[in-house]
Amino acid sequence: MCVKGLYFLGVLCGLAASGVLQVSGMRIYTSGEMEAVNGTDVRLKCTFQSSSPINHNTVVISWTFRPLKPGREESVFHFQQKAYPPPEGIFRKRVVWAGDIMGRDASIIIQQVKFTYNGTYICQVKNPPDVHGAVGEIRLRVVTTASFSDLVLLALAIGGGIAAVVILLIIILSCRRCKKKSQREREGNEEAPRKKERKDPTACHPSRAVHLYMSQTSIEIDSSDGMISEASTKDPSSSESEGRSTDEEDEDDSD
Numbered sequence: 001m002c003v004k005g006l007y008f009l010g011v012l013c014g015l016a017a018s019g020v021l022q023v024s025g026m027r028i029y030t031s032g033e034m035e036a037v038n039g040t041d042v043r044l045k046c047t048f049q050s051s052s053p054i055n056h057n058t059v060v061i062s063w064t065f066r067p068l069k070p071g072r073e074e075s076v077f078h079f080q081q082k083a084y085p086p087p088e089g090i091f092r093k094r095v096v097w098a099g100d101i102m103g104r105d106a107s108i109i110i111q112q113v114k115f116t117y118n119g120t121y122i123c124q125v126k127n128p129p130d131v132h133g134a135v136g137e138i139r140l141r142v143v144t145t146a147s148f149s150d151l152v153l154l155a156l157a158i159g160g161g162i163a164a165v166v167i168l169l170i171i172i173l174s175c176r177r178c179k180k181k182s183q184r185e186r187e188g189n190e191e192a193p194r195k196k197e198r199k200d201p202t203a204c205h206p207s208r209a210v211h212l213y214m215s216q217t218s219i220e221i222d223s224s225d226g227m228i229s230e231a232s233t234k235d236p237s238s239s240e241s242e243g244r245s246t247d248e249e250d251e252d253d254s255d
Contacts, residue, residue: 025051026133028106028125033139036113043098044138046106046123050130054102057081060126061099061106065091067119076121077108090116115142 027049036042044063061079076091078084083097094112099105106125110117123136 025049026125026127026130028123028134028136030123030136030138032137033141035141035143038115038142038144039112041109041111042113042140043107043109044121044123044140046099046108046125046136046138048104048106048125048127048136050104050125050127052127052130054104054127056101058128059101061101062124063095063108064122064124065117065119066122067116073122076110079106090114113140113142118142 029047029049031045034042034044046063059079061077063075063077065074065076067074074089074091075086077086077095077097079097079099079101085095085097086092091110094110096109096111098109099107106123118141119139121138121140123138
């Protein structure tokens with residue numbers, strides 16, 4: 001009797017180790033509550049963890065919708081090897097698959113949400129043998145405009161981006177200005193010695209000066225026969241000396 005009891009207890013322990021632990025191994029995580037502006041797209045995020053290896057061909061994902069008012073649940077989305085959007089209902093052509101099975105992501109996107117989409121969205125994932133476990137829920141609230149906190153965050157994000165761009169431009173301009181200034185100073189330091197060594201090309205030492213004289217060419221015409229005599233070239237200095245000698249001779253004659 002005791003042997004049978006021990007055997008039965010061992011069987012139960014084996015079942016618990018192989019089945020119960022695996023069933024309780026599926027865990028699903030969602031954001032809980034979300035808010036979306038009427039007419040915009042919203043991403044319903046749902047991730048999961050399983051104690052069993054993930055198999056893309058066996059994982060089953062189901063999304064259902066429970067409205068705020070009393071009523072029956074409506075299918076939103078189904079995935080089994082591929083995506084199956086709802087063929088009819090209020091979510092027809094409004095749901096897009098945005099998950100990744102191997103990445104343990106079962107998220108979807110609802111396009112152009114309406115006020116009738118207010119309610120609770122239920123995400124359920126099965127990864128055999130993990131087919132039981134808690135489900136994830138998201139309570140979506142569709143509003144006319146974004147809340148004050150969302151507007152503040154958006155304004156801060158835009159203002160921070162603009163401020164970052166302005167600061168970056170200021171840094172770039174300052175670096176360029178400093179670079180040009182240093183380049184000018186470097187060029188000025190290189191040209192300064194050259195200016196000191198440079199001499200005036202027009203300056204000339206008196207001992208090296210060369211006196212230039214223009215020669216005068218005269219043509220003598222004989223009035224008697226109209227013949228032109230050969231041209232004579234006279235140096236101005238010689239003409240001056242000749243003039244002086246002639247004057248001296250005239251003074252001697254007068255004496």
